[in-house]
Amino acid sequence: MAVREESADPKKDANVNQAMCPSRLILEHVTSRWGVLVLAALLNRSYRFSELRREIGGVSEKMLAQTLQTLERDGFVHRDAKPVIPPRVDYSLTELGREAAEQVWGLARWAEKQVGEVLAARAVYDVSKEPTERQ
Amino acid sequence: MAVREESADPKKDANVNQAMCPSRLILEHVTSRWGVLVLAALLNRSYRFSELRREIGGVSEKMLAQTLQTLERDGFVHRDAKPVIPPRVDYSLTELGREAAEQVWGLARWAEKQVGEVLAARAVYDVSKEPTERQ
DNA sequence: CAGGATCCGTAACGATACTG
DNA sequence: CAGTATCGTTACGGATCCTG
Numbered sequence: 001m002a003v004r005e006e007s008a009d010p011k012k013d014a015n016v017n018q019a020m021c022p023s024r025l026i027l028e029h030v031t032s033r034w035g036v037l038v039l040a041a042l043l044n045r046s047y048r049f050s051e052l053r054r055e056i057g058g059v060s061e062k063m064l065a066q067t068l069q070t071l072e073r074d075g076f077v078h079r080d081a082k083p084v085i086p087p088r089v090d091y092s093l094t095e096l097g098r099e100a101a102e103q104v105w106g107l108a109r110w111a112e113k114q115v116g117e118v119l120a121a122r123a124v125y126d127v128s129k130e131p132t133e134r135q
Numbered sequence: 136m137a138v139r140e141e142s143a144d145p146k147k148d149a150n151v152n153q154a155m156c157p158s159r160l161i162l163e164h165v166t167s168r169w170g171v172l173v174l175a176a177l178l179n180r181s182y183r184f185s186e187l188r189r190e191i192g193g194v195s196e197k198m199l200a201q202t203l204q205t206l207e208r209d210g211f212v213h214r215d216a217k218p219v220i221p222p223r224v225d226y227s228l229t230e231l232g233r234e235a236a237e238q239v240w241g242l243a244r245w246a247e248k249q250v251g252e253v254l255a256a257r258a259v260y261d262v263s264k265e266p267t268e269r270q
Numbered sequence: 271c272a273g274g275a276t277c278c279g280t281a282a283c284g285a286t287a288c289t290g
Numbered sequence: 291c292a293g294t295a296t297c298g299t300t301a302c303g304g305a306t307c308c309t310g
Contacts, residue, residue, distance in 0.1 A: 086271045125207065
């Protein structure tokens with residue numbers, strides 16, 4: 001079995017941290033590296049597994065499956081497995097998932113808008129912290 | 136020196152992932168475990184280091200320092216170090232930081248509102264995935 | 271094709287000790 | 291007080307192999 005990793009098992013979530021509020025976990029799931037991208041992709045339309053994998057790019061099968069399961073468990077993603085050979089599974093957003101996706105997408109858009117400012121701030125910071133050679 | 140961990144060194148950020156867009160990093164910083172809590176706390180008022188540490192609770196010195204540095208570097212947090220003995224350092228939000236804090240706090244609030252729904256969804260999911268003993 | 275199981279490296283994190 | 295340096299752990303995440 002070995003249901004480790006992230007938070008597949010609810011009882012294990014607790015010991016990740018002694019006192020982590022549930023909202024923190026939700027936040028973690030929807031803002032995770034691949035969670036954001038999955039939600040963003042599904043905002044447009046539904047996707048099949050491999051399709052989604054190509055769309056996102058750079059995600060391993062394992063992480064995509066894991067991300068999708070977490071989001072499905074939280075009620076953000078609907079999984080429609082058709083009993084055909086070869087298997088066909090479509091993923092789409094639930095209503096709750098759409099809300100989530102819009103929220104994080106909004107945040108992502110905001111982040112993109114601020115990239116310039118942030119990069120500038122970093123440049124300033126890095127120069128000020130530089131070895132400076134001699135003082 | 137050993138400036139590993141998270142993203143203190145800009146040149147290292149790139150190899151965390153071959154192709155990670157800058158906005159992803161910003162998102163990572165502001166939605167990180169302690170990043171959210173730091174921003175939320177500073178939304179009310181400015182804090183000193185240890186004060187902030189107590190306020191948040193459960194954060195190690197190392198992680199708090201690291202989180203604050205990351206946020207400062209991105210231009211979200213202003214660090215005001217007064218040259219006195221004993222040292223006194225006040226942290227506050229910049230204008231950009233206030234925007235960020237409001238964004239993530241909005242997301243956090245949304246997450247809190249959905250805790251009930253998510254928990255319910257998880258319960259349904261977990262039951263449906265249960266061993267079921269015999270089918 | 272959709273994913274489960276397993277192995278493994280690395281880096282994130284926490285605890286502790288130490289410094290200006 | 292406000293951090294930095296070091297160490298140990300663990301769990302995140304990727305690669306690979308395997309199955310219905």
